[in-house]
Amino acid sequence: MIEQKKPDEAAGNPGYEVGDEVYAQHRAGPCVGKIVAHGQHGATLKIGDKHHAVHWKNVLGAKKRVTQHLNVVDEGEDGMIVEGADKRRRFVAVPPEAREDRMVVKALGGHRLVTFAKAQQPPEDESRDAPFKVGDRVSFEAGEFSGVGVVVGEPGRDGAYVRDDSGRLHQVRWAEMKGVEADPS
Numbered sequence: 001m002i003e004q005k006k007p008d009e010a011a012g013n014p015g016y017e018v019g020d021e022v023y024a025q026h027r028a029g030p031c032v033g034k035i036v037a038h039g040q041h042g043a044t045l046k047i048g049d050k051h052h053a054v055h056w057k058n059v060l061g062a063k064k065r066v067t068q069h070l071n072v073v074d075e076g077e078d079g080m081i082v083e084g085a086d087k088r089r090r091f092v093a094v095p096p097e098a099r100e101d102r103m104v105v106k107a108l109g110g111h112r113l114v115t116f117a118k119a120q121q122p123p124e125d126e127s128r129d130a131p132f133k134v135g136d137r138v139s140f141e142a143g144e145f146s147g148v149g150v151v152v153g154e155p156g157r158d159g160a161y162v163r164d165d166s167g168r169l170h171q172v173r174w175a176e177m178k179g180v181e182a183d184p185s
Contacts, residue, residue, distance in 0.1 A: 012040045014056060019066035025058040032063055130155035131174055138162060138177045140170070148180060 016022060020035045024045055033045030033052065042055040070082035070090075079093040132138055132151050139148045140162060149164035159173040 013038055021063040023060040024054045137180045139180050140172045140177045142176050
């Protein structure tokens with residue numbers, strides 16, 4: 001009779017790379033370690049100054065993953081084949097719910113570099129009443145520097161750009177600005 005492997009043992013490496021920091025269950029309790037080597041059944045973690053062999057079933061999750069720079073070799077509807085700096089190719093499956101997330105692809109030396117970025121909702125446009133508008137003449141004082149200029153560009157939540165009389169552009173907070181009467185000329 002053939003024995004089937006348990007699902008945990010058959011799964012192999014759940015996607016960790018050398019350099020990832022992971023949480024692991026150790027005899028002494030949960031701990032944090034850095035993966036220095038890995039294989040089908042587990043990984044060698046550097047915990048403190050010592051190396052410990054840990055089975056994949058005892059790896060609890062990632063604390064920090066190492067940044068990977070991957071070139072896209074081929075892509076399709078369900079994923080893509082990527083190649084790392086070590087020339088190893090991998091298939092990256094893209095689940096349907098993640099396909100709507102942002103994926104940044106850059107051209108790099110004839111190859112494409114892919115970086116995944118979690119889609120974020122743009123911040124709600126907060127209603128703000130800017131004390132000054134474009135074209136208003138203001139005086140400002142930031143630390144030891146003080147000057148007079150005109151508000152240019154779209155005012156932001158915290159301040160605006162002010163171009164002084166010499167033509168230099170300054171980022172000035174609202175609290176650092178004071179109004180100036182218009183020139184009588």
